[in-house]
Amino acid sequence: MRIHFNLNGKAIAVDAPVGTSALSLLRDYLGLKGTKEGCGIGECGACAIEVDGKAVNACLMFAAQLDGRTVLTVEGLETPSGLHPIQEAFRDHHAVQCGYCTPGLLMSTHALLAEKPHPDHDDINTAISGHLCRCTGYKNIVSAIEAAGKNPGGKN
Amino acid sequence: MTNHYKQVGHSIPKIGITERLTGAPVFSADINLRNPLILRVLRSRRHHARIRSIDTTAARTIDGVVAIFTAKDIPGKNAHGIINKDQPLLMGDKVRSLSDPVALVAAKTDTAARKALDRIKVDYDDLPAVFTPEDAMAPDAPAIHDKGNILFTRKIKRGDPETAFKACAVVVEKTYRTTRIEHAFLEPDAGAGYVDDDGTLVIFASTQNPHYDHQAVVSILGLEKDRVRIIQTATGGGFGSKLDLNVQGFIGLALYHLKQPVRMIYSREESFLATAKRHPLTMTLKTGADKQGRLIATRATIICDTGAYASYGIPVASRSAVHATGPYEIEHVDIESHCVYTNNPFSGAMRGFGTPQMAIAHESQMDLIAAQLDIDPLEIRKINALSVGSVTSTGQKLTASVGIGECLDRLGPYYEQARNEWLKEGDIPYRKKGIGIGGMWYGIGNTGTKNPSTAKIKLTPDGRLTLYTGAADIGQGSSTVLAQIAAEVLGITAESLHLVVADTQRTTSAGATSASRQTYISGNAVHIAATACASALIAEAAALLDLPASALVLSDGNVIEAAGSTRRVDFARLASRLLEKKKPLEWHGVFDPDTTALDPETGQGVPYATYAYAAQLVLLSVDTLTGEVFVEKVFAAHDVGKAIHPENVIGQICGGVVMGLGFALMEEYTPEETDSLKDYHVPTCADLPDIVPIIVEAPEPTGPFGAKGVGEPALIPTAPAVINALAHALGKRIYQLPASLEKVLAVSIETGHYGPKEA
Amino acid sequence: MSDIEYYRPHDLDEAVTFLARNGATTRILAGGTDLMIDRRAGTLNTDCLCDVSRLVELKRIEIIDDRLEIGAGVTMNEIVHSETIARFAPALKIAASQFAGNQIRNVATLGGNVAHCSPCGDTVPPLLIHDATAMVRSRSDERAVSLADMAGGPYHCTLGPSELITRFVLKPMTAEMTLTDFQKIGRRRALAISRLSMAVMARQEKDRSIAFIRFALGACTPTPHHFEAVESTLLGKIPTETLLWDVGGKLARQMRVITGRRPSAVYKEPAIAGLFVRILYPLVASSGKPVAP
Incomplete structure (x- = not known):
């Protein structure tokens, strides 16, 4: 399916199978490798991202659940003037x-x-x-x- | 204390921190490759079986599967292992544990690779399996390896313990047991690779020892050394597990045959299943003391379950034997430590090499003896603490940097406060409070074997300096510390020093990132190389400035007159003059600590050139109704010789304490039961006590700026201090780790703390 | 996995209409935290996901007449931050605050936790002490289902494929309650699976006799089980430590009757009695805790 969302301040659309995890969407489809997989089952938090201002584990979220949301990953933290x-x-x-x-x-x-x-x-x-x-x-x-x-x- | 150094002793920002803070693709799973194939391994899921056949026909027909390799596809020697090469990369004739690799799949997608694993048919004949060292040592036990099941025995004999015991006022004999522990570093094992234009196999890996990986892969593939290049990627923790060859050999094999980019990432479950665990130890200690509490004699029998493969089993057996006395002087010793094969998951290196297990035993013995003699637990440790001039169980006379006494002294005020005030504060119904002390010593570097490190400093014609080191920084901060050491000698800032780290084509071996050795051993190699560079620059400047070398120092990229005149010459000018004279602009450092092999019968010798010491004090309370343990405070005094980077030392101490709490209270790896982070529990932030790190600096004359090491020592005293505090709280001791809810509640019931109190 | 469809209804009617047609081949997606585990394990055998996480009808927390209604789509952190729940079902708030980690509390829902029917579901004991029932919608019907009836066994939900939990109806806590609490025991202080858990709500008279009590035990029985005997034994009595030990012991033995003797019972039996004493200890005079809230 096509998933539309705001990623690190930019509106994007990306095609991915429904069963894709949000973590895989970021890493494998969008090439953003900052979000890490540590356990794959929501027990370590290495894959935490922000969705609509709340921290969630990207490994426990279907990519489809991001549709229409605002997503922030570690790649979106840095500012033009340097580190956040x-x-x-x-x-x-x-x-x-x-x-x-x-x-x-x-x-x-x-x-x-x-x-x-x-x-x-x-x-x-x-x-x-x-x-x-x-x-x-x-x-x-x-x-x-x-x-x-x-x-x-x-x-x- | 004033710090006269400009780099050493300062907590500069960690080298490599920006990449980690910004999520740059620096880990093996992240690095960019062109359409890498995905590698997956089929594992036996049998404890012990002969392989009759492997049929990959059906699996090969799966769309996306590119190749499947078995033992017969290995061109070189199908064996690896740091000391004993007893572990095949892919099993040929038989499997010895659940995780043994049988076939390697390369596929275009992970889905295809996983499907292929399901379709490979392996026909096995099950063999009888053994799961305890006791069973494995029985005369009729099935042989796991051809040479028998006892891998190694370390003996340490000194004095006459049998006679000495008879003269003791008190003798305590107890048996202690620990379980298998998973390292649970946050980054599951991963690697990747490609074949270079000139045919070199380039392998990226999350590793603690790239130069060993290089040797192993070269041997497995039967290639010339320069055909394989290992580059350590950012490594998300290791704690000993990433000393073994995990993904590197598989990546090498696939590159060898396929010549296209590959990537291999273990799932967390595979990382649990397939990588080394901490050795479970059974330790029987008999310890005798005189009426004044002075330890006279000890006898120890130690059995280490190394599982199906040796990995670091021999160092664990050896080190546990050497450290069996604890940081105390005991004249008469009789120690035997056996390392035994079983069909359990293989055990290997884990932060401390047997010393954390051993400390449970020797520190419990200290409290038991203290109780029988009615001596205070802190006092009995002070009475027996090693000091300069002490002779250890291996007959080594300690000549300097023995900080255990100071560590204990520094805990003193906290200990008094805890006993006199904390213990009496805030009475919670059904809670019991306890105070416990744990002490430790830890020999820096490998045990009685050569373990050199090398380093190189290079000067460019424009005056810039580069440090080449093979030392893998796995997060503990060795790159930063080594840069600080070099920079201090070279009169520049660590930030301005260029670093080339852990790349076998560009660096020479610094040995393993293990045994808390990089600061001391590689630090010395770096110090030697940097000193040679500095001397050459000073000599050249002396000639140029017509000043004696002794009048010159290095400062901010120049050689200047120490007296403070304006006479100076910058490194670029010196570089060009050296070039003109056709002198090489690189300087090497080699350091191998001064040790001797231990005698095979008596264990006498000098196993380590120096030791780190530590003592920790734990304050906890126990819920006598449920067995829950609440660790409130940990005071951790560590003699590190010299803290090159104090915040790194503090970071090691805090991380070690928390890992120690997990070891003491909750961690226990049971194959097929606790093989994910859901079921295998490591401490969270919510379990964090108030930790007070105390840095003690008893300078080591042979260390770089007096430094020793702290990585493993940080963990070692915590669990024994917890066990002692639990015994203090409940009045009865736990002899088998972990002190889980179940065991603590059982003790609470036995001691009558649990149950109605009203009449 | 590429075969799965994703459907996100705009309102509740659309959701139940969709489920009426496709329920048998659809999994309901709320927070997704359990479904994603199934997906990774290869056990998410479904053609379609019906994402109900954005249905406002499932998000309400309100007092209606004398009932506390909590939408099935309310997340754990929404429970934690709700003043209504803090006032009328504080034990549920405690349970939600200790649920998994913060990132999961941000998405995992009350409906999902109950429908998952895990014996260790931490929200179940606090719901039980409020006599909670689940309101279950299908296109043509709405019915009330008790939590005990919802679970046919561990991880086995008895609801039909076209049914959707919309909300939970609780008896709110009244101001005169002396004690309400939830406690759990895990191997660590966070991210812990409950070895056992308990929720309690009680009111004492001035003489400390127990005028009302609701008690529930978690993580010890395959499905939610109401230990009526515990409540009836304590009712009207002035609790002493001895009485609590006595009733706690009986509770532990009852648990063993239900589950049979398992290896875990060696710990769980005494720990049940122990935790029972601990959670009810404030009712005992010697605790020094006042009777009036």
């Missing part, structure tokens, strides 16, 4: 080790801060406890999100 403030916070707080969980976490953070610009510790925990990270022990990720919440404009 959330990306800067992850860099400055050493919240990235292997980096495979990072794009998904950035998207959940983006959705969280849009809803709650100054999240407390519980808000952060709620927003990211559906993401697995095996490297960092989460502590620096939480710090980065806290910092991004305190300084939404980033350094710029």
Whole structure:
């Protein structure tokens, strides 16, 4: 079927079989490799994207469900002036080790801060406890999100 | 403490972070290739069976299937393994475990590849299988490999333990068991490849050891070395599992025959099924101490279940034996560690090589002895802690950088506060609180074998510097740390240093990213290469400026007069002068730590040039009604020699602690039961305690800027500290990991914490 | 997989009309989180997906007369953020807030969770304590189905192929309730499959005697099961720890009668009694918790 949606600020249309996952649509049909597959069954959050402002697992969504929606992926975060403030916070707080969980976490953070610009510790925990990270022990990720919440404009 | 260094000791942004933050296609599954074929492997799903025939006829007729390979298509030696080459790439005559690969399919689509797997017919004769090392060691056990089921035994003998036990005031003997653990790195194994214009097989892989992969693929394909090139892509965690040959050999085989681009990505379930696990260990320790709590003697019998293949089984057996005493001085030892084949999934390297398992045993023994002698658990560790001048169980005299005492000291105030205040605060009905300590030591690098690293610094005619290192950065940050070491020596910033990393055509071997060795061993190789470069530049500048070399230093791309005059010469000018003199503009560094082989009968020798030390303090509470455990705080003191990149060290500590909590409380791999991230639970952010990392720096004279390592040490003390805290909370000890809901509740029932309290 | 059709009705009537014609070869798609698992496992044997996730008729959360109605298409996070549910069915809010991870809570629906008929479905116990029934539409009919009747067995939904759950009707919590709670035990604090779960709602008199109680157990029986004996034993009594242990023990034994002795019972039996004591402990005088809300 033909799926129309807004992807990272641009209206697009793409043909894909109905059974395609949103993750495969992004990676295999649109060539956007920033969204990762970690488990394929919604248990790790590596494939999180934002759909209509909410973080969802792209692996658990049919591509068809994106029809008519507004989708943001990690590729849409960067601004013409450089990294998004959330990306800067992850860099400055050493919240990235292997980096495979990072794009998904950035998207959940983006959705969280849009809803709650100054999240407390519980808000952060709620927003990211559906993401697995095996490297960092989460502590620096939480710090980065806290910092991004305190300084939404980033350094710029 | 003031930091006199400009690069070392500073937490600069991680090299490669921008690609990861922006989702650039740097992982193996992401890199762009022209219409790659998809590779999938048929696995045996049998524990132990002889292969009678493999029929691929029907599978070949499926639309989109390009080729199917079996053992007979392997042109070279059908065997791989880091130490024992006992693992065929594709099984020829028999299969030894559920995941054994039997056939490789290359197809135009994943759907076609999967269909083909269903249509390949393999005829097996099942053989008797064994699933415990005890059964495998029985005289009449079925032989899993031709040479028998006992792969290796490490013995360490020193003093006279039998006599010494008789003189002990207290002797404790217990058996401890751990289970299979899955690494659960976030990036499932993946690789890709193509054949270059000149016929070179170029293989991209998510790997911890590209130079080993290169050797293995060359041997499997029977090719000249320069016909294969392995390039490490961004690697989404490894923790030891990506030391084995996972996808690399299959990609090589397909490229060899098909000469067109291929990609291979394991599903998460396949990654669970087909890759190494942490060795389950059974450890019986008998430990004796005198009335003052001084450890006198220990006897240990350790059995490591390596499953169907050796992988890193020998290092695990060897390392667990060497570390069986814990970071304590014990005069009389009798240690034997056996590594045994079974038909279980193969075990290999996982963060710590047997030391995390061993620490469960030696740290439990410490608390048991302390309790019998009525000595405080922190105190008994201080009494016995190794120090400069101590002699280890292998007869090695420690001459420097023994920070276990300081680690324990640094925990002291937190420990006192926890006992005197925290323990008494906020009484929740049916909750019991516990405090536990775990200590550890960890030898940096391989055990009593050569394990050199090499590095190269190159200067371009325009004065720019490049560091070549074969060290695979798998997320822990070795590239950043090595760049900092080189940059510090060369008087430039790490950011301005160009890096070429882990590409077998361009770099020379740095050895495996394992055994917490890259900072110390590759760091030294880099330091040596950079120092040679710096010396050459200074010598050339000295001649040019007519100043003694001792008066010159490197700074911001120039050689300048240390005294602070304006006399300087930039690297570009020095490069052109060296070129004129036909001197090569590259400098090499090689470092192999000063070790000796362990004696096969007594285990005496110098297995490691240096050791990292750590102690952690865990504060937790237990719900006595349900067996739930709430880890509230972890204080983690780690002697790393010198923190080259303090935030990297903290990152390793926090990641290690959380992995340790999983090991202690929830992780247990059971084939066909817990083979997805839904059923195999690793800790989430919601399980995160308050972690307080404490960096201790007992400088290692032979380390780069005094550094040792921290990757594995970070994990090791956590689980024993949890187990000790649980014993403290409930008054009874758990001897088999994980301390699951079931086991904790059972202890709560046995100890009478569970049940009505009212009269 | 290229053979699957995708149909997205504009309103409820269109949906049930479509299902009347094509229900037998159609799977209803709401959040999609369970269907996608089936798709990946190769068990999504269907010709068509009928996407009901955008039907506003399934999205309502409202008090109508003395009933709390929650649309079947309401997501877990919509439950978490609903003030109406926080006030009238707080245990459901707790269960929804602990459901899977945030990304799944953003799409997974109440109707989907109930219709999936997983023995571990976390929304079922809190629905049971509100005597919830599912309102089920077909083109020609609307009927009320109890949750117990909905599940014919684990993962087996008894609804017909042309039927669609539109909403759940609950008895709202009243202001005089002393205690309402949902608790679950998993192997970790998030993303956990329930080893067991419990929901409770109770009202005590001034003398602490129990004037009303609804209790439900999750993840322990193949299908939702109402343990009436638990409620009737406690009713009118002044709860003590001893009484709670006693009733909790009986509950555990009853569970074993239903499921037979399984290996998991070694843990589950004592844990049921333990969690029962823990969740009801605030009713006991020694807890220090006041009777009045």
